[in-house]
Amino acid sequence: MIKNISNLGDAALYCDFGTEVNKEVNNKVIRYFKSIQKENIDGINNLTPSYNKLIVSFDLRKKNFQTIKKLIENLNVINDDKLESNNIKIPVCCDEKFSLDIKRLEEKLKITRNKIYEKFFNKEFFCYMTGFIAGMPFLGDLETELRAKRLETPRVKVPKGSVGLTEQFANVYTFESPGGWNIIGNTPSVIFDSSKENNPNLINPGDTVTFEQITKDQYNNYNE
Amino acid sequence: MNKNYFEIKRAGINTTFQDQGRSNLYHIGIPFSGAMDNRNFQISNKLVGNETNSPVIEFAYQGPLLKYFGDDIKCTITGDVKFIIRKNDNDIEGNCYQSFTLGNGDEIDIISTNKSVYGYLAISGEFNLEYQWSSCSINTKANIGSNNGKRIEDTQKIYISKINKDLNDKKLNYINTKIEKIRVIKGTNFNYFSEEGKNIFFDKEFVVSKLSDRMGMRLDGPKIENIVDTNIKSEGLIKGVIQVPADGNPIIMLSDHGTIGGYPKIGVVITADYDKLVQLTPGSKIKFQEVELSSAETLFKLYDLETQNLISQI
Numbered sequence: 001m002i003k004n005i006s007n008l009g010d011a012a013l014y015c016d017f018g019t020e021v022n023k024e025v026n027n028k029v030i031r032y033f034k035s036i037q038k039e040n041i042d043g044i045n046n047l048t049p050s051y052n053k054l055i056v057s058f059d060l061r062k063k064n065f066q067t068i069k070k071l072i073e074n075l076n077v078i079n080d081d082k083l084e085s086n087n088i089k090i091p092v093c094c095d096e097k098f099s100l101d102i103k104r105l106e107e108k109l110k111i112t113r114n115k116i117y118e119k120f121f122n123k124e125f126f127c128y129m130t131g132f133i134a135g136m137p138f139l140g141d142l143e144t145e146l147r148a149k150r151l152e153t154p155r156v157k158v159p160k161g162s163v164g165l166t167e168q169f170a171n172v173y174t175f176e177s178p179g180g181w182n183i184i185g186n187t188p189s190v191i192f193d194s195s196k197e198n199n200p201n202l203i204n205p206g207d208t209v210t211f212e213q214i215t216k217d218q219y220n221n222y223n224e
Numbered sequence: 225m226n227k228n229y230f231e232i233k234r235a236g237i238n239t240t241f242q243d244q245g246r247s248n249l250y251h252i253g254i255p256f257s258g259a260m261d262n263r264n265f266q267i268s269n270k271l272v273g274n275e276t277n278s279p280v281i282e283f284a285y286q287g288p289l290l291k292y293f294g295d296d297i298k299c300t301i302t303g304d305v306k307f308i309i310r311k312n313d314n315d316i317e318g319n320c321y322q323s324f325t326l327g328n329g330d331e332i333d334i335i336s337t338n339k340s341v342y343g344y345l346a347i348s349g350e351f352n353l354e355y356q357w358s359s360c361s362i363n364t365k366a367n368i369g370s371n372n373g374k375r376i377e378d379t380q381k382i383y384i385s386k387i388n389k390d391l392n393d394k395k396l397n398y399i400n401t402k403i404e405k406i407r408v409i410k411g412t413n414f415n416y417f418s419e420e421g422k423n424i425f426f427d428k429e430f431v432v433s434k435l436s437d438r439m440g441m442r443l444d445g446p447k448i449e450n451i452v453d454t455n456i457k458s459e460g461l462i463k464g465v466i467q468v469p470a471d472g473n474p475i476i477m478l479s480d481h482g483t484i485g486g487y488p489k490i491g492v493v494i495t496a497d498y499d500k501l502v503q504l505t506p507g508s509k510i511k512f513q514e515v516e517l518s519s520a521e522t523l524f525k526l527y528d529l530e531t532q533n534l535i536s537q538i
Contacts, residue, residue: 009409009492010520012462021457033251045247046256048460048483055460057250060495060524065517131253131460131483134366138458138484174253175366192253194368197357201252 001028007065013056021051026128029054030206035077049205050129087208090187092163093219098186105182108148119146125170125209130201135174135192137203142168154180161186188222228294228384232376238284239376240362241353244277249357250483257361257480260342260502263531268302268346270538271323273391279353279360281345287334292326298391299326303343304400308333322395340503352385363480396538403500407515411489416452424448425490426512434506438480447472458486464493478502494520496527
């Protein structure tokens with residue numbers, strides 16, 4: 001199922017599942033990721049699943065590329081039906097002070113903000129991966145009408161909780177961070193909680209996510 | 225229990241607690257973090273009789289000025305560091321790689337690292353620290369680790385929960401060497417770059433930019449031309465990956481890097497050269513040299529053996 005395994009530097013394996021980005025390919029990545037995690041192999045010190053790649057990092061004191069490659073090639077990969085998936089609802093307020101790039105999107109996409117929000121809030125998203133900053137979910141897929149490029153000049157600071165769009169994806173900024181996504185709203189929901197060590201991420205790869213529009217009052221009085 | 229402590233009279237530029245870092249969290253967006261220069265980190269602990277992965281104070285460029293209150297304690301500083309031990313207003317020039325005793329009211333003034341970035345202060349005992357995912361390492365970007373995930377600040381106190389007594393003074397003869405050639409393995413997107421771009425990468429000199437920190441090291445130099453696509457579908461990153469964004473200037477991922485990135489990977493710094501790479505100050509000139517995977521593995525074995533030898537001499 002892995003198309004090609006190569007080395008990324010001297011202490012990581014680069015598993016290539018192809019160039020396409022879709023649920024089927026990502027599902028294979030997640031199955032491999034969970035299968036390796038389950039095996040608890042001594043010396044593997046990190047796994048990074050993404051849309052269509054899986055990186056396996058290891059401790060060079062304990063393992064090397066060839067030994068890890070063999071382990072991955074002979075791995076027992078878990079079946080589709082054993083993959084857990086949750087549906088998560090995320091409240092989003094699109095008040096003017098939060099929807100920093102809605103005007104830009106209206107101009108770029110040539111559709112009204114009402115239409116943008118209608119399409120966005122009626123969509124069930126799929127979480128392909130989490131990362132870049134702690135807990136940030138990469139969610140797909142946006143309809144073609146909503147696909148826009150990143151800002152030409154990224155913001156130095158995107159506020160925490162910002163909900164952004166770029167190309168076929170949506171995301172949520174779990175921390176204040178530099179970034180170039182088109183921001184359309186903000187969520188009061190805690191997406192990453194480092195005090196929950198066993199499960200710090202509200203959204204995990206394979207989960208589905210729907211966004212629900214809330215008013216400014218609901219945002220200000222939000223209680224989890 | 226908290227009668228032994230340091231008072232921070234000057235925090236320094238980027239002073240944090242670090243240990244070996246945290247693993248198996250890339251998939252939720254959390255990098256290793258941990259001490260940048262792993263060799264100097266381990267040596268500092270051994271010099272004060274600790275386990276080599278015990279928490280230490282890491283500082284960059286200008287270090288902290290700490291005043292100590294409590295029972296006598298052994299300390300040491302590793303790296304290439306200029307510091308002063310102040311006892312009753314007497315200044316004593318400090319020497320790296322040897323332990324010294326601090327008494328009540330004494331101060332350590334870590335003035336600066338010499339032609340290097342990071343240095344380490346270890347104590348014979350334990351700091352009173354919170355752990356997250358089995359590590360105290362401070363990741364200021366995600367506010368994870370001890371000290372609420374924030375760098376150490378002026379006027380705060382650092383409590384010591386345990387002091388190991390009866391420790392003999394220890395010393396190591398060691399001089400940090402600087403490297404100018406960084407050895408790299410070709411990256412997964414090496415062929416995204418023009419023939420000229422590839423040649424530039426391995427032949428020309430690059431300069432470490434001021435925009436470098438625990439997350440990454442930016443380099444200035446001749447532009448590396450991309451002929452395929454200046455973006456890739458976002459995918460995982462690891463320590464040492466060299467990405468080249470659209471502007472053609474390479475960025476090397478360091479210990480606190482973002483876990484996912486969308487720029488083409490031209491190369492990856494070999495593990496054996498990482499400790500020395502992170503010590504390069506802004507303005508340093510470097511060149512990249514290509515090595516094969518098998519050589520990189522051998523070079524790491526040698527480097528690790530050398531580190532273990534140094535530790536066993538203490």
